[in-house]
Amino acid sequence: MDSLREKFSRVYGAGGETEIFFAPGRVCFLGDHLDYNGGTVLTFALPMGVYATVRYRNDGVLRLFSERGGNNVVEHRLGQNVETAWARYPAGVYEYLLGQDRPCEGGMACAGYNVSGADVYYHSTLPIGAGLSSSAALEIVTAFALLYPIYGEQIDKSEIARLCKRVENRFVGVNCGIMDQFSVALGREGHLLILDCSDESYTFSEAGLEGWVWVAMNTNVPRALRESKYNERRAECETALNALREKNPSLRAPAHADKAMLDAAELSPNVRKRAEYVVEEQARVVECIAALKRGDVQTIGRLMNESHAGLQTLYEVTGRHLDALCSAAQKAPGAVGARMTGAGFGGCAIALVAAEAQTEFIRSVGESYLQATGMNADFYVVRPSAGVRRVDE
Ligand code: GLA
Secondary structure: OOOOOHHHHHHHOOOOOOOOEEEEEEEEEEEOOOHHHOOOOEEEEEEEEEEEEEEEEEOOOOOEEOOOOOOOOEEEOEEEEEOOOOOOHHHHHHHHHHOOOOOOOOOOOOOOOOOOOOEEEOOOOOOOOOOOHHHHHHHHHHHHHHHHHHHHOOOHHHHHHHHHHHHHHHHOOOOOOOOHHHHHOOOOOOOEEEEEOOOOEEEEEEOOOOOOOOOOOOOOOOOOHHHHHHHHHHHHHHHHHHHHHHOOOOOOOHHHHOHHHHHOOOHHHHHHHHHHHHHHHHHHHHHHHHHHHHHOOOHHHHHHHHHHHHOOOOOOOOOOOHHHHHHHHOOOOOOEEEEEEEOOOEEEEEEEEHHHHHHHHHHHHHHHHHHHHHHOOOEEEEEOEEOOEEEEO
């Protein structure tokens, strides 16, 4: 196979120095939909992700090529419109790193940098549209690559995570929370990330689950409805917060509420269900953090199963394919737990499985899923991996 540098040269011509950067995808194994509700999420970065091979320029031009983006090089100058959908992510990062008039919270990844343009070649090892955060990986790898000549290894990864979230919210127009960008930027080899989204503080838990493996499972169902339903859930949670605040004016976020508050508030049936999931999931996350410390795999698995049930019946973001996949996975040999991961409505699920049973697990779940849906699932045995970084190849 050609090296990334050879592929780069074929598009942009040979010569000059190139650097290669990598940002992983992520899975969330507990706490989905808690990030924009002020809760805590449990995630890790994946071995698969997005590579950016970069040659810096000094004329302010950003040129972008993606193996999955057709045969065109997209050329972008500051302030120009971006018509190619995928290029809005990296072009937005460039705009926000450089734009003097952009909202800025101070610090490093702020306005007015001496970022001077680049030729970039993107290569992805993440499955397409699978909900493993390929867009966050694309943003973060671009921000890291563009800032690298200025800051080297001193780049503040939390800050680029915040910047990339702003890009996605305001430039691309997707109303995501902070979970994906943080997980992709900060991931640590062999560790699980515990991120409190109410103040963006975080710690790591050593994966320490010897004898167990994480298996990501792809429904291969395209994410129809994902965005509209995602926005609908966000709106419902905002409605819940406003109603809860009538009796609890100091309540900061839905994830900080409790059952008694829900009972005392006037909530429509749907809004009540969404809020109930949020409150219960936050409690599961707290329980899971304690279980991780003890290495209590059975409890972690049970919490994952309960989480899927909540996402299915209360938050209602799963769908037939994710339900079939998780139900098969929960019953399969060696499994302790399985749940959908990410926004839902198709995409991927994640299971925790006894290492010695992984082959049998994959065979059995694949067969049940095919029988139930007529579709083939894909499986990836994954380990918690490092976040964004410079790589040699
Ligand atoms: C998407 C969003 C995240 C998060 C998840 C659900 O991945 O980008 O911010 O809300 O959905 O947990």
